[in-house]
Amino acid sequence: MSNIDTNSPGDDSTVHPLKxxxxxxxxxxxxxxxxxxxxxxxxxxxxxxxxxxxEISTIQNSLSIFLVSFGIGMLLxxxxxxxxxxxxxxxFGLGGFxxxxxxLTLSPTADIFLVFRFFQGLLGSAATIVxxxxxxDTFGKDTAKGMSTVTMIMLTAPxxxxxxxxxxxxxxxxxxxxxxxxxxxxVVLALSFWKLPETHSVQATDKKSSFASNYLLILSSRxxxxxxxxxxxxxxxxxxxxxxxxxxxxxxxGVSEIVFGLLFTTTAASLILANYINVxxxxxxxxxxxxxxxxxxxxxxxIVLTAVTHxxxxxxxxxxxxxMIIGSLGIISVNAESLILIDFPNQASSASAVARTLRxxxxxLVGPLLALSYTGTPIPIxxxxxxxxxxxxxLQCACHFIARKH
Numbered sequence: 001m002s003n004i005d006t007n008s009p010g011d012d013s014t015v016h017p018l019k020x021x022x023x024x025x026x027x028x029x030x031x032x033x034x035x036x037x038x039x040x041x042x043x044x045x046x047x048x049x050x051x052x053x054x055e056i057s058t059i060q061n062s063l064s065i066f067l068v069s070f071g072i073g074m075l076l077x078x079x080x081x082x083x084x085x086x087x088x089x090x091x092f093g094l095g096g097f098x099x100x101x102x103x104l105t106l107s108p109t110a111d112i113f114l115v116f117r118f119f120q121g122l123l124g125s126a127a128t129i130v131x132x133x134x135x136x137d138t139f140g141k142d143t144a145k146g147m148s149t150v151t152m153i154m155l156t157a158p159x160x161x162x163x164x165x166x167x168x169x170x171x172x173x174x175x176x177x178x179x180x181x182x183x184x185x186x187v188v189l190a191l192s193f194w195k196l197p198e199t200h201s202v203q204a205t206d207k208k209s210s211f212a213s214n215y216l217l218i219l220s221s222r223x224x225x226x227x228x229x230x231x232x233x234x235x236x237x238x239x240x241x242x243x244x245x246x247x248x249x250x251x252x253x254g255v256s257e258i259v260f261g262l263l264f265t266t267t268a269a270s271l272i273l274a275n276y277i278n279v280x281x282x283x284x285x286x287x288x289x290x291x292x293x294x295x296x297x298x299x300x301x302x303i304v305l306t307a308v309t310h311x312x313x314x315x316x317x318x319x320x321x322x323x324m325i326i327g328s329l330g331i332i333s334v335n336a337e338s339l340i341l342i343d344f345p346n347q348a349s350s351a352s353a354v355a356r357t358l359r360x361x362x363x364x365l366v367g368p369l370l371a372l373s374y375t376g377t378p379i380p381i382x383x384x385x386x387x388x389x390x391x392x393x394x395l396q397c398a399c400h401f402i403a404r405k406h
Contacts (some may be wrong), residue, residue: 022138023195024146027131028153029188030090033097033124035154037066037181039161044174051174054110062114066121071357073125078353079214082346086130086137087198089349093130094192096123098185105178129356133348136341137199144287144338145279151334152275159268162261200348214350224340224351226399230291230392231336231355232362234329237298237388239363241267241322244370244381252378253315266323274327278334287335287342292396294331299393301325302386309382318378325385332392 041048049056081089100120107113135146168176218224245267249260274294282290305321337355344351366384373380 022134022146022197022199023191024149025153026188026191026195027134028150030094030127030192031131031150031154032157033128033185034070035157036161036184037120037124038063039158040165040168040181041174041177042162043166044169044177047169048113048174049110052107052110052113058110058114062117065114065118067360069118069121070125071360073122074129074353074357076122077126077129078350079347080126081130081133081349082200082214085198086134086200086349087192087196090127090130090192090196091189093123093125093127094185094189097127098182098189099123101178101182101185105175105182129349129353132337132341132352134199136338136345136348141342142283143341144282144290144335147334147338148275148278148282151330152272152279155268155272155275159265214347215354217347218344218351218354221343224343226395227336227339228355228358229395230295231333231340232358233388233392233395234298234332234336235359235362236366237302237385238326238329238333239366240370240381240384240388241326242363243366244378245322248318248378248381249315253318255315263319266319267326270323270327271330274330275334278331282335287339291332291335291339294328294335295389295392295396298325298328298332298389301328302382302389306382306386309378325389329389 045059046056048059052059077089077093097120100116100123103116104113104120107116131150132147135150136143139146164180165177168174168180245264246260249255249263255263278290285293301321301324305318305325308317308321337352340355341348341351369384370381373384
């Protein structure tokens with residue numbers, strides 16, 4: 001049974017007045033906060049450790065702290081967005097992100113840096129968690145198209161962030177990176193105050209809802225479980241690639257760090273292409289069919305990757321296979337998340353928080369799984385990717401079979 005209330009502001013039977021006026025580039029700029037906050041400072045980690053008189057591992061832990069606080073923030077602020085509106089949370093989150101970035105710029109010790117890195121992730125999540133909900137509010141059944149458009153623009157951030165961070169280090173130090181993040185947050189806050197509309201019409205029922213009731217409604221909806229499992233399994237395959245890529249390319253194939261950086265940009269390029277394709281065809285074919293298309297392509301190239309790995313062919317084959325797999329996974333994930341959000345017009349932020357927090361948690365499982373199967377070769381990596389995608393295929397085929405029987 002669907003959770004869509006036909007009288008709700010999220011009703012798909014009517015066109016939202018803001019659908020064609022939504023500032024998608026601005027929303028993509030808000031969504032870019034996490035990749036900018038993560039990727040820009042990675043080249044500066046050794047220098048930061050020296051500057052703050054601590055171990056490199058301590059500064060490396062700041063990445064985990066940011067991710068954990070970001071996940072906590074999504075769960076915390078998702079229901080706030082559903083209850084009080086999208087715009088107030090976006091402005092609050094951007095202001096908090098800018099303020100904590102200023103404090104990080106001035107941090108005199110590693111301990112202070114780690115504390116405010118936690119709050120940077122926590123407050124930044126308040127701004128980013130509203131973006132999927134705003135797209136769901138306005139695009140309705142075309143949510144996947146809006147999500148792909150924003151994602152396609154946002155993915156320029158991980159393409160340029162490491163290079164931008166390195167450029168800052170050539171004429172200054174790590175503090176310039178966080179000063180840039182503060183200025184970026186202030187500029188996006190000003191533009192949001194000017195241009196970002198409120199897309200969620202808060203009703204009396206929304207104001208009476210609680211954190212528990214929102215999450216209980218979402219988690220008690222059995223209808224979304226197959227789609228949620230599909231979203232998480234595709235994330236498992238994606239994070240397997242992200243985690244294992246340095247080992248595969250640098251350790252196994254012996255490419256240099258510079259070449260690895262160039263190869264790694266193919267990840268963002270593949271996702272940009274995938275989201276462009278999704279924007280072009282999802283309105284015509286629907287999210288479910290696009291998901292199945294991505295699933296079929298991912299399975300095909302996961303099988304090819306496994307064969308290529310067993311044959312120990314050159315790294316060009318591996319790069320080509322991963323390019324196709326990552327793009328296919330991008331199509332799967334954006335349509336799976338959109339299908340989940342469509343079912344919850346009045347709890348879209350909470351639903352997005354559930355899906356994305358579980359996604360990060362799934363990513364945390366990748367390291368231990370790879371460690372258990374480690375053989376010193378890329379073969380277990382290829383099989384883990386193939387296993388995750390195969391489970392997606394089996395799950396979707398089972399759902400299709402059950403639906404046809406009924």
